[in-house]
Amino acid sequence: NAGVTQTPKFRVLKTGQSMTLLCAQDMNHEYMYWYRQDPGMGLRLIHYSVGEGTTAKGEVPDGYNVSRLKKQNFLLGLESAAPSQTSVYFCASSYPELATDTQYFGPGTRLTVL
Amino acid sequence: AQKVTQAQTEISVVEKEDVTLDCVYETRDTTYYLFWYKQPPSGELVFLIRRNSFDEQNEISGRYSWNFQKSTSSFNFTITASQVVDSAVYFCALTGGGADGLTFGKGTHLIIQP
Numbered sequence: 001n002a003g004v005t006q007t008p009k010f011r012v013l014k015t016g017q018s019m020t021l022l023c024a025q026d027m028n029h030e031y032m033y034w035y036r037q038d039p040g041m042g043l044r045l046i047h048y049s050v051g052e053g054t055t056a057k058g059e060v061p062d063g064y065n066v067s068r069l070k071k072q073n074f075l076l077g078l079e080s081a082a083p084s085q086t087s088v089y090f091c092a093s094s095y096p097e098l099a100t101d102t103q104y105f106g107p108g109t110r111l112t113v114l
Numbered sequence: 115a116q117k118v119t120q121a122q123t124e125i126s127v128v129e130k131e132d133v134t135l136d137c138v139y140e141t142r143d144t145t146y147y148l149f150w151y152k153q154p155p156s157g158e159l160v161f162l163i164r165r166n167s168f169d170e171q172n173e174i175s176g177r178y179s180w181n182f183q184k185s186t187s188s189f190n191f192t193i194t195a196s197q198v199v200d201s202a203v204y205f206c207a208l209t210g211g212g213a214d215g216l217t218f219g220k221g222t223h224l225i226i227q228p
Contacts, residue, residue, distance in 0.1 A: 042219055
């Protein structure tokens with residue numbers, strides 16, 4: 001049971017390049033999330049998904065797209081990377097129980113945009 | 115809108131001292147959930163505790179304890195007899211439940227000196 005995994009762990013992009021971050025979970029969780037962490041800002045929600053084929057915007061969605069084609073995977077895309085997107089990206093997943101369940105986080109992807 | 119305030123940016127104590135990390139929150143939800151996460155130097159986010167708004171019982175887990183007070187909208191975290199391994203950034207977070215993402219505080223960097 002690997003929990004939540006993220007690929008890649010590190011990446012350096014040039015301004016204008018595109019890339020996709022992959023999040024995978026093997027806990028059969030319904031909900032998945034993408035956050036970004038910037039120094040002194042805590043974590044902020046980019047997009048989330050409540051199930052296969054569904055996505056929704058979070059607090060800071062601009063410049064990102066997401067897709068959830070399979071229940072276990074949640075992809076975050078940057079179509080044209082900008083230096084402002086330099087950040088650490090965390091994926092999380094949770095399962096809706098009687099009350100809101102705990103979000104479990106992946107190890108993070110450190111992205112630098114030059 | 116929800117808000118989480120961790121006023122202590124950085125705390126430094128000597129090993130074996132007790133230390134309390136403060137968390138104050140704002141929400142209009144009548145039901146909500148509070149969390150603490152630990153982020154050690156390795157960068158991953160480790161879940162520590164979840165507290166429901168309708169359960170004001172304090173909790174103790176080993177050297178860790180949490181004091182939830184709805185009257186002051188606070189959810190403080192105390193480490194007793196701190197150890198060097200407790201050195202990390204600690205985040206307090208809040209959600210209204212369901213598929214809502216977490217609203218994080220900016221974190222408190224805890225340094226335990228030997």
